[in-house]
Amino acid sequence: MLTRKIEVLVGLFLLSGFTAFLVLVFNVANVEVKTGNSSYTLYAKFSNIGGLKVRSPVKVGGVVVGRVSAITLDTSELVPIVELSMDKEFNQFPETSSLSILTSGLLGEQFLGLTPGFMDEDIAMLVDGDRIDDTHSALVLEDLIGQFLYSTSSKD
Amino acid sequence: MNHKVPIEPKSLVEVRNLDFSRGEHIIFDDISLSIPKGKVTAIMGPSGIGKTTLLKLMGGQLIPDAGQVLFDGQDVHRCSREQLFNMRKRMSMLFQSGALFTDMNVFDNVAFALREHSGLSEKIIRRIVLMKLEAVGLRGTASMMPSELSGGMQRRAALARAIALEPEMVMYDEPFAGQDPVSMGVLVKLIRELSDALQLTSVVISHDVQEVLSIADYVYVMADKRIIAHGTPLELKNADNPQLKQFIGGEPDGPVPFHFPAEDYQKELVG
Amino acid sequence: MNMTNQLASLGRLTIDFVVGLGRAGLMLWGAIARKPRIKGFPLFVRQLYIVGVQSMVLIFVSGLFIGMVLALQGYNILVGFGTEESLGPMVALSLLRELGPVVTALLFAGRAGSALTAEIGLMKSTEQLSSLEMMAIDPLRQIIAPRFWAGVVSLPMLALIFTAVGIYGGHVVGVEWKGIDSGSFWSILQASVEWREDIVNCIIKSLVFAVVVTWIALYRGYRVIPNPEGISKATTQTVVQSSLAVLALDFLLTAVMFGR
Numbered sequence: 001m002l003t004r005k006i007e008v009l010v011g012l013f014l015l016s017g018f019t020a021f022l023v024l025v026f027n028v029a030n031v032e033v034k035t036g037n038s039s040y041t042l043y044a045k046f047s048n049i050g051g052l053k054v055r056s057p058v059k060v061g062g063v064v065v066g067r068v069s070a071i072t073l074d075t076s077e078l079v080p081i082v083e084l085s086m087d088k089e090f091n092q093f094p095e096t097s098s099l100s101i102l103t104s105g106l107l108g109e110q111f112l113g114l115t116p117g118f119m120d121e122d123i124a125m126l127v128d129g130d131r132i133d134d135t136h137s138a139l140v141l142e143d144l145i146g147q148f149l150y151s152t153s154s155k156d
Numbered sequence: 157m158n159h160k161v162p163i164e165p166k167s168l169v170e171v172r173n174l175d176f177s178r179g180e181h182i183i184f185d186d187i188s189l190s191i192p193k194g195k196v197t198a199i200m201g202p203s204g205i206g207k208t209t210l211l212k213l214m215g216g217q218l219i220p221d222a223g224q225v226l227f228d229g230q231d232v233h234r235c236s237r238e239q240l241f242n243m244r245k246r247m248s249m250l251f252q253s254g255a256l257f258t259d260m261n262v263f264d265n266v267a268f269a270l271r272e273h274s275g276l277s278e279k280i281i282r283r284i285v286l287m288k289l290e291a292v293g294l295r296g297t298a299s300m301m302p303s304e305l306s307g308g309m310q311r312r313a314a315l316a317r318a319i320a321l322e323p324e325m326v327m328y329d330e331p332f333a334g335q336d337p338v339s340m341g342v343l344v345k346l347i348r349e350l351s352d353a354l355q356l357t358s359v360v361i362s363h364d365v366q367e368v369l370s371i372a373d374y375v376y377v378m379a380d381k382r383i384i385a386h387g388t389p390l391e392l393k394n395a396d397n398p399q400l401k402q403f404i405g406g407e408p409d410g411p412v413p414f415h416f417p418a419e420d421y422q423k424e425l426v427g
Numbered sequence: 428m429n430m431t432n433q434l435a436s437l438g439r440l441t442i443d444f445v446v447g448l449g450r451a452g453l454m455l456w457g458a459i460a461r462k463p464r465i466k467g468f469p470l471f472v473r474q475l476y477i478v479g480v481q482s483m484v485l486i487f488v489s490g491l492f493i494g495m496v497l498a499l500q501g502y503n504i505l506v507g508f509g510t511e512e513s514l515g516p517m518v519a520l521s522l523l524r525e526l527g528p529v530v531t532a533l534l535f536a537g538r539a540g541s542a543l544t545a546e547i548g549l550m551k552s553t554e555q556l557s558s559l560e561m562m563a564i565d566p567l568r569q570i571i572a573p574r575f576w577a578g579v580v581s582l583p584m585l586a587l588i589f590t591a592v593g594i595y596g597g598h599v600v601g602v603e604w605k606g607i608d609s610g611s612f613w614s615i616l617q618a619s620v621e622w623r624e625d626i627v628n629c630i631i632k633s634l635v636f637a638v639v640v641t642w643i644a645l646y647r648g649y650r651v652i653p654n655p656e657g658i659s660k661a662t663t664q665t666v667v668q669s670s671l672a673v674l675a676l677d678f679l680l681t682a683v684m685f686g687r
Contacts, residue, residue, distance in 0.1 A: 006476045013480045017584030020591035024626050028519055028594060030617035057618065109618065215561050244563040255558035258549075269562045272466075321562075 039066065040091065040128035042084040044099050044112075049080045050138025051110045052101055058084055058112040065090040065114065084112070093126045094119045100136035110138060168193045168325055168357045169214060174223035176206075176213060183209055185381040186223070191325070196351050196358040198368045201378035202403065207361040208252070210378075211327045214359070215249055216240050228324075245273055248323040252330045254314040256302035262289070263298040266317045273321060288316040292346060308339025312346065319350060325357040326350075332364040340364075344371055365404055369393070377403060451646040458571040458645075470573035478539045478574070479581030483588070485538055486531060490589035493530060494596025497521055501597075502605050511607055515616030518597030523625045524685065527590035529677050532636035535582050536669040540644035543574055544665040547648025548658040556649075571645050578641030579634070586633035628684045635676060640669040 025031050049071065058066040066086035074081050096117025103110050117123075117134070126132070169191040176184040183206040191197045201207055212218045214225050216232040225232045227243050235243075256265050266285045270276060276284070289295040292312040294305075302310055311331065318326055328347065332340050348371045351358045362368045368375065369389040376386040377400055385392060385400045392404065402410030418424070497518050505511045547570065550556050559566045594616075601607045620626070647661040647668075 006473060006480075009480045010472050010475045013475065013483060013581075014584065016483075017587055020584075020587040023591045024523070024587060024594075024629075025622060027613075028523075028591075028616065029620045029622040029626050031622045055621065212557070217557060217560055241563040241565075244561055247561070249558070249561040251554040251558055253553050255554035257555055257558075258553070269564070272562070272564055 038088045039085045040088060041069070042066075042086055042126060042128075042130055042132060044082050044084065044132040044135050045074065045077075046080050046082060046101065046135050046137045048137040048140060049082060050101055050140060051103075052082065052112070052138065053110075056109065056111050058086065058099075058114055060090070060114045060116065068112065082112070091125065091127075093117075094123050095126055095130070096123055096134070097126065097132060098134035098136065099132050101138035103139075166193045167191055168228060169359075170224075170226040171210075171214065172224050172226070174213065174225065175221040176209065176218070177221055182381055184220075187378075187381075187383055188223075189376050189383060189386070191357060191359055192374065193324075193357050194351075194355050195373040196347065196360060196371055198360045198362060198372035198375045199378060200362060200365065200368055200375060200403070203363055205378055205381075207363075207378065208329050211249065211329055211359070211361055214327065215244065215247065245321060246323055247325040247327065248318040248321065249327045250311070250314055250318045250329060250331060252333060254302070254307075254310040256310055256314055256317070258302055261299055261301050262294065262305070262313050265302065265313065266320050268317065269321050284320065285316075288320050289313075291319075291350070292316045293342075306339075308335050308342065311335070311339075311343065315343075315346060315350075319354065319356075322354065323356070325359065327359045327361070329361050330363075331360065332362055332367050340367060347371055365406065369404075379403070447646075450650065451642060454567065454571065454646055454649055455575070455642060457565070457567040458575055461568065463572070464568070467568070467573055470569070471576055474573045474577035475581060478543070478577045479584060482535060482538050482581070482585055485534055486585045486589050487592055489530065489534055490527075490592035491596040493526060493589075494518060494522065494593030495600045497526070497593070498597035498600035498605075502601060502607075511601075511605070512611050512615055514597065514601045514605075514607060515612045516619035518601070519594050519616050519620050520625065522590045522593045522597075523620065523629045525677070525681070527593065527629055528586045528632035528636055529673060531586040531589045531633060532582060532640055532673040533670055535578075535585060535637075536640045536644070536666055536673065539578065539581070540640050540665050540669050541662045543578070543641070543644040544648040544651070544662050545658055547571075547574075547645065548651035548653070548661050551649070551651055552653035552655075552658065571649065574645060575641050578644070579637045582637030582640065583630055583633040586629065586636075590629065628680075631684075632677065632680050635680060636673050639672050639676060643669040643672065 052068060052071065054068055054071060056068045057064045058068065066084050068082055069085035070083040072081050072083070073079070093114065094117045096119075098115045098117065100113050100115070101110055102113040167190040171187060171189045174184050174187045175182075187210070189199075199207055199210065209218065213220055214227075214232065216225075219233050224234070227247070230239065230243065232240065232243065256262070257268065260268070263285055266288055267281050270281045270284060274281070286295055286298070289298055292315050294309060294313055294316065297305060297309065297313065302313065305313060331343050331347065335343065344367050347358060347360065350356055360368060360372065369392070372389055374386070375389055375392055376383050377392065378384065379399055385395060385397055387395070392400065395401070399411040401407075408414050498514060501514050501517045502511055505513055505517065547556075550570065556566045556570065559569055598609075598612060602609045602612050644665045647665045651657050651661040
């Protein structure tokens with residue numbers, strides 16, 4: 001009842017559906033297959049994270065070196081804590097490095113900019129589980145406008 | 157109900173006091189009949205009287221309002237689905253349209269039930285199918301699709317399929333309707349021969365009086381939701397029931413009026 | 428009096444709907460509840476061919492054009508904000524979250540759903556279903572079940588193909604024609620598409636649509652009034668009802684998935 005042709009075509013159909021799935025997963029969503037433990041975790045405390053999201057990139061001079069893996073709220077201090085999953089390849093950041101929340105373009109997505117600090121004999125490198133203390137929160141447009149209005153009105 | 161049906165010991169199917177209605181519309185009112193084993197029994201009646209419905213009731217596809225249908229002593233409507241399916245393996249039905257599966261060729265159509273139920277090897281199935289097709293004279297069409305066959309040939313192919321599993325009973329639903337005289341003759345001959353050769357119990361539902369009277373051993377005549385007469389073909393031809401006479405003689409007017417009930421003709425025309 | 432009549436007809440409609448739902452549920456239950464048979468597998472493959480393979484060209488061409496149109500329109504809007512680089516995510520997210528599953532389901536209802544209804548309706552009116560029953564074969568398992576599974580497997584496949592082809596179409600217009608840098612097109616696109624949020628939800632949506640469209644198509648065919656008018660009416664009903672069901676369910680699913 002079943003001809004070879006039908007079997008071949010159905011096989012091709014399923015194959016192309018599966019290919020489309022793989023293309024979407026790896027090419028479009030860019031899911032990275034984690035090969036073992038190739039990342040290390042850092043933490044940072046911000047007063048305001050603005051539009052930062054899980055999976056937002058962490059960049060050094062525009063190069064992606066890691067991603068935000070979780071965002072939680074410190075229950076005692078009531079400020080957000082961001083968990084970063086950093087690429088093992090980039091593990092030479094001194095403890096004095098600072099993090100700031102930046103925006104790509106005027107209306108673009110927000111990302112974390114990592115500015116490596118100075119290096120010295122006494123200063124250790126950041127390792128798994130460390131916390132970056134020097135953080136700059138997101139610029140919130142309403143706050144800026146508020147400050148601007150306040151400063152202009154106080155001059156009068 | 158003044159016709160007492162004698163309960164024959166050798167009957168395969170017993171229909172007892174069957175009532176059936178569709179919505180408000182009553183189709184059968186207290187019908188009883190019995191189908192003797194190994195004989196050709198015909199059920200005749202004017203079209204639209206629900207003869208096909210009667211077959212579907214006998215095959216357990218419809219459920220009656222009251223009464224019972226016994227197949228070999230077992231109630232068709234009061235048994236499990238599995239029991240019903242086992243009964244259906246012993247009966248088969250030739251549908252009015254043939255009902256061949258349109259997406260497979262004639263060979264696969266005939267082989268279908270065998271492949272599903274018999275568990276025989278493909279080699280044996282092939283032999284059986286070719287034998288059945290030979291019996292209806294269609295061995296040459298085995299690889300054709302049903303749509304390539306004429307109406308009469310489709311019905312013969314369906315007959316080959318119906319007898320593929322060697323059932324005890326075959327129900328024919330209007331086997332002669334819409335056939336030219338030649339294929340009608342072929343079908344009449346086939347039904348009679350198959351019945352005799354395979355010891356089949358046949359139930360023929362039809363309104364083609366002459367053909368039915370020529371092959372049936374016993375005839376039931378239905379009219380007006382009831383069975384109005386039954387007997388051998390000879391008995392029926394000599395009966396003096398006016399309704400029966402009109403039906404058998406094919407007279408246009410009689411107890412079954414030519415006119416559908418309406419208001420007075422003159423009054424309606426003149427206003 | 429008029430008011431009572433309207434109330435009565437509303438009540439009747441509700442009862443009819445509930446009865447219909449019950450019958451459709453029983454049909455599906457009868458078809459798929461029991462253990463599948465090995466004999467049924469060739470039937471399933473055959474239906475995959477009819478339902479899936481034969482819809483491929485339609486899905487492929489539609490996906491390509493919708494992706495291209497989306498990119499063209501999106502480009503014209505985004506270029507006004509100077510953010511034409513975001514064309515990638517716009518095309519990809521619209522396709523993954525909405526257009527992929529929804530348009531595929533609508534096309535599927537028109538192409539495969541109506542064909543299923545007509546085929547089964549024809550089988551019923553030519554007594555093929557009764558004939559199966561008289562052969563002691565359950566038409567639900569023989570006819571309905573393989574078609575149902577074929578629909579449920581095919582539609583998500585088709586939706587994935589549609590989406591992938593659509594994104595490619597968007598790439599053709601955005602990069603080849605409008606001159607967006609290929610690298611930034613892909614990187615921004617990749618940065619904004621989430622595996623869990625977008626692709627998994629795309630598959631969930633199309634699975635739900637697959638069940639609903641195939642179910643409606645099969646039920647309409649199975650309950651057809653066995654004559655030519657009945658079949659043509661049932662075919663129309665399949666397309667109308669499954670399209671409405673897809674759009675309504677899409678709203679519900681979107682609200683659950685992205686509504687937060």
